[in-house]
Amino acid sequence: MGRTSDAKEKILAAARSLIEARGYSALGVAEICTAAGVPKGSFYHFFDSKESLALAVVDEHWAAQKRDWTRVLEGDAAPLDRLRQLFEQTEAAQHTAQQGCGTVSGCLFGNLTLELSNQTEAVRARLQEIFEAQIDMVESVVAEARERGDATVTDTREAARAVVAQLEGQVLFAKLYNNTGRLSPLWQNCRALLGATAA
């Protein structure tokens, strides 16, 4: 049992790292198994298809990221400070990943949205759920900021969507320039998008 479970984790870790480096389409099951150090039979023991592997990679990544986002966005700091912390955490995470593999790999969900959403409806649906969950979390904080008079924006849903869109766009630039410093304007841009009042 222990070894079986190890094999699944190894496949997921290898797939995640290969998808981050080269995208999903270019990968084959044999390559993933070689990188994971498991026999090809193991793959089909755990996953029906490459698509079900992609969903598992996405779910695992979101479970971890959701924990990080929740810790920051449901923290004790003032609402806008929590958003600032979210951007700092994102920049730090991208920087740590860059130190490990040499390049900024960007947002796994953004990468797969642009690569895959028109090719597999199952992946598209899962990515929609994840982005809606991110927007829900940001919107709660925006609504709190608005109640305190720290933000003047009227449509909190659209504002939260704009903040997540700005995050995806700046992460795209960080990947393009292989430079996580590109994420530093996120905080000022978020303040502008929310009509922030405090300094």
Added chain:
Amino acid sequence: MGRTSDAKEKILAAARSLIEARGYSALGVAEICTAAGVPKGSFYHFFDSKESLALAVVDEHWAAQKRDWTRVLEGDAAPLDRLRQLFEQTEAAQHTAQQGCGTVSGCLFGNLTLELSNQTEAVRARLQEIFEAQIDMVESVVAEARERGDATVTDTREAARAVVAQLEGQVLFAKLYNNTGRLSPLWQNCRALLGATAA
């Protein structure tokens, strides 16, 4: 000569449409030639490699998009109106493309940035040039708006970058939801990012 030139155009058109549908990595030269209706030998007559084809597709798309952006952004309307027109033009172009192929294909440059920038330095460099050119064009308009007192933002470069990042992020959502209506908040978000003063 006429037929040779046709073959190159056919390869470029087929490659562009296949890249938009399925990304670059999953494509093979044989498939591109079949879709273009040209013998495989023709491909290597015009292109050294798949990478040089990618660069040609990017260049051709940018030449066309730059014409569209220039027409709008160097037009006679008030500066902020020109930015609004740019977003309307983007939404209309994505909608027309969606009518043709059934799905929102998004921004070719954004798609290739997330898929390829860590895999080929030549493509990364070309995409950097294109995004810098887009930001230059937007920044000129932002600076004009600021001179007229229509925008209050202080760092026009960073503001222009934020506008292009917002565009990429919202195009990502339009692709994810296969819905070009997702682009309609661009104008209000742009106004917020620029600290626009006029209604």
